[in-house]
Amino acid sequence: MxxxxxxxxxxxxxxxxxxxxxxxxxxxxxxxxxxxxxxxxxxxxxxxxxxxxxxxEEVVRTGMDTSKYRGVWVFAEQRHGKVSGVAYELLNVGRRLADDLGEKLTAVVFGPIGEDAVRELIYRGADRVLWADDERLAQFHDDTYAGVLAEMAQAERPEIILCGATSIGRSFFPKAAAKLGTGLTADCTGLEIDKERRLLVQTRPAFGGNIMATILTPDHRPQMATVRHKVMKEAPRQEGREGEVVKWSPRPENLASRTTLVEFVEEVEETVNLADADIIVSGGRGLGGPENFALIRELAMLLGGAVGASRAAVDAGWIPYSHQVGQTGRTVSPKLYIACGISGAIQHLVGMQSSDVIVAINKDPEAPIFKVATFGIVGDLFEVVPALIERLKRRKG
Amino acid sequence: MDIVVCIKQVPETTEVKIDPQTKTLVREGIPGIVNPFDMYAIEEGLRLKERYGGKVKVLTMGPPQAEDALREALAMGADEAVLLSDKALAGSDTLATSYALSMAVRKLGYDLVICGKQAVDGDTAQVGPEMAEHLGVPFVAWVRKVEEVSDGKIKVQRLMDDGYEVLEMPLPALITVVKEINEPRLPSLRGKMRARKAQIPVWTVEDIGADPSRVGLEGSPTQVVRVFTPERRAGGEILQGEPEEVADKLVEKLEAMGVI
Structure with missing residues (x-):
């Protein structure tokens, strides 16, 4: 033991x-x-x-013959036929890892997304696209996605597979890893290659970001990781870049899903959804009531951002749960996070403290949110936010 | 309908503090709590039992003190609780944990397994989906509502980034639930009394018939090689003045940084 x-x-x-x-x-x-x-x-x-x-103390691990596994794969997620931005982030980090290993970078994509979208993956750095162009993979199901990915990996033996830590990725990727009997590291924010040992060095936050852990999968392949959205930059586009497109015909049993989709109900945001947003404007208890989210929405709209909320605002029933940022809501890391009337309880901070720039607007100069804010404004949000809205309207002209 | 709810005892992370001298987590004296997401899982189990009958069995894997988490679930109204505890399980990663739990779930018997979407200490959200694979049952993650259970099928709503999907699957199955699904009840006085007296069986690796090479450090493909405290964000600049002035200053600064 x-x-x-x-x-x-x-x-x-x-x-x-x-x-x-x-x-x-x-x-x-x-x-x-x-x-x-x-x-x-x-x-x-x-x-x-x-x-x-x-x-x-030495543990004997039942590993695999790791030398038979070569190359880096990224899973290019698509939703409603459109490749998600996270795919281009993965291509950027995947390109760097593949170059460090001296290997090829393969993008794996499911569903009928069209030749142009496939070519785009090559422009963004893929040497090869493995494309399961099947109507039955258009809609996300855990059974089919995990099944087809595992089938491909068993046949082609990549040493690394990355996937976005999205609602889709964090659902089916663990299932695929369990099928392959290999390790999976969740929600990585840092990925490097240990060149000497040819290992993927995975760094991720735990305990709500209070500690970071560095994790290896030394003896099992592929080394699998999901990568936090918006932490890595998107791969630059090189129009005309060349690569190979390989069509994959999945085995029929992997195209049968035990879950069936009855309907999809889009919850239309005024602007963009939290996961994809570069800018998020959030409101908290300081708003005093649901009607005042109008201010937050207006500011978000002007900035082309999404609307977030603290747990207090969600629990009070002022705004739906899908807007909640923090430990029991979503973890976000946009370029700009504006917190209005949010005191900054630790459970909120862990969900947004990896944002590039944080602006805090709060009446209480002692509010913990100011400890993480790049720019703090101590003042009444009902004066500051309207002033900011006016200023931004003038800027737009 | 037999429902197994898998829970985890976690340190109450909202109280986690960093020792300014050693820069490590202060865990002394921090109470263990039921992982917040698992509270929704327990509650949903109880509600489904109230709607459709059956039993709610709670399972956790952890050190002996994880029993406290099980007693909390019993106090809320769960019918049975089992603690999976064995030194041989120490150091298990998500693959090994999900394997061990799946063996215990099989032994318990189930129509539906409910897990919280993730534990707030590890934050991986992997044990649920990996368990579904080990059990060989269909699963749906991020469930925000169970619409109905009928004719051996369960219909649920899955929260996605852009809305929600209504999905149907045959039982037995596994779901992981998000906070939106319900409001967990408080334990009743009678429930607390019952929980205090309950005998909680402790199962070992041998009891669940698990392959010892697939649990603990030995059965864990991933290896944590370093744990460190991230650079704390330093507090930044406080902008002062009348609202119009600070708005001007802020917009200038954000423009200069290229974020707007």
Whole structure:
């Protein structure tokens, strides 16, 4: 059974491991003592020990012959026939990883999306497009998407597959990983190649962004990861770039879904949806009532952004849950996040603190939101927001 | 209808603090709570039982103290609870966890498995979908409403980024639920009394007939190699003045940064 082992001859009880342990599982009684109830075997102490006195005891893993797996794949998600922006972000990061490995980059795409959209994937950096051009893959179903992806991966053996951490990706990708019996790292914000070991180094937030974890899939292939939307930049477009298009005919059993779609109900936002937004304007308790979301909507509309909300505003019934940003809502990382009348409870902050620029407008100068804000405005939002709207209208002319 | 609700005990993350000296999470004295999303899963299980009859069985995998989470579910009205606890499970990643849970779910017997959409400590949202694969049953993630269960089928609404989809699938099946689905009830006094007295069986890897090589660190393809505290965002600049002035300043700054 795996555990952290203290090598008695080397440990001096310096306590470096105690400081490094994120779980408070180590104390020093002359030497380091591990509380196995609390220890999660994360290995932070092993890395922190200056004397090499801690070891993660060897575990025999039943791995695969990793040398047979080559190349980098990205899953190019489409919705209603249109390739999602996250696909171009994945092509950008995938291109870099493929170049570091000296391998080809393949975009995998499902459904009848048309030759132009497929060519676009090549313009955005794919060397090859693996295209399952089948009407039965037009609509997303977990059974078919996981089945066809696993079928392709078993046949072609890529060493890495990336997918967007979207509602679709985070649903079917784990199922595909379980089919392939390999590891999957969720919602990555950083991806690098360890060139020496030919491994994908995956970094992701956990505990609502309070800690970051670096994760490897050393002995299993493919190495799979979902990637947080809007963290990576979209791949530049090189018109005329050449690549290969390979049509894939899935096995019939993988085209049968046990879930059937009865209907799709679009919830039309005034502007754009939260997941795709570059700019989000959010309102909280400080708005005082549902009618005042009109101000937030107007500001969002002027900026071409989406409308977000704090849990307090959603729980009060002022705005639907689909707008909620934070731990029990959506995690967003737009270029600009404007928080109006939101105090900044930790559960809200973890859902938006990776935004590029944060603007906070709040009456209370002590509000925690100001601790993460790039620009803070201490004032009455009912004066500041209208002034901002006026200013932006003038700018538009 | 037999319903198994899978829950997880998590530290109450809203109270997580970073020790300014060691830059690590302070976990001492932080109470364990039922993962907030799992509260909706328990509640939905109870509501479906009230509508269609059957039993609600709650399952968790974790250290012995995870029993507290099960007692909370019993207090809300769950019929049975089982704790899957074994040192051999330590270090399990989502693939190993979902495998172990699926073996326990099989042993419990089920028509429907309900999970919260994700746990707020790991935030992976992977255990539910991976369990569905291990169990070989259809599943729908991000369920915001169970419309009905009839003729061996379940009809649900799935929250997507651009709206929602109404989907139907045959039972047995698995769903993961979002917050919007319901408002969890508070435990009754009688429920609390019952929960306190309940005997909760503890199952080991052997009890569920799991392959020991597929659980724990050994059965986990992913390996956490480093855990660190991210750079904290430094508080920025406070803009001062009359509303018109600050609006001007802000727009200028945002333009200069190229974000608008």
């Amino acid at each position: 795996a555990r952290i082992k203290v090598i008695e001859e080397k440990c001096t009880g310096c306590g470096a491991c105690v400081d490094a342990c994120p779980f408070g599982a180590i104390r020093v009684e002359e030497m380091a003592v591990i509380d196995e109830e609390k220890c999660t075997l994360c290995g932070a102490c092993v890395e922190a020990c200056p004397l090499g006195a801690l070891e993660l």
